[in-house]
Amino acid sequence: MEIIEREKSTIIFESALEVHKQLGPGLLESAYVTCLQFELLQRGLYVQREVPLPLVYKDVKLDCGYRMDLVVENTIIIETKSVEAIHPVHHAxxxxxxxxxxxxxxxxxxxxxxxxxxxxxxxAL
Structure with a gap:
């Protein structure tokens, strides 16, 4: 049975809470990405880390250096940060x-x- 998006979001939030509880703030982003992937896998979700994302230009896939932190079940993108504040560029x-x-x-x-x-x-789009 496929888990619906809302349930996936809840699992992701609970997993992120666990990672934050165990590690606290102030570490490198890579530590949080790795631990969050571990938590999500433990909870039965399919998770890919550092997924390359090519740009299609004139019907040609070009590697422009885009890397998504985590992709869950091929339907949810997770971008993690360890910054002072979230800015519009992060949303973009x-x-x-x-x-x-x-x-x-x-x-x-x-x-x-x-x-x-x-x-x-x-x-959400």
């Missing part, structure tokens, strides 16, 4: 990835916060 990055991959849901998670709920943003 997630939206760009969503459009290029053709998915409707993206999650922007900033682990460098005291309360993770303040760093968790859901973006």
């Amino acid at each position: 990055q997630v939206i760009t990835y969503m459009k290029l991959l053709g998915v409707r849901l993206g999650l922007l998670i900033n682990f460098n916060v005291t309360l993770l709920k303040n760093g968790f943003k859901r973006i």
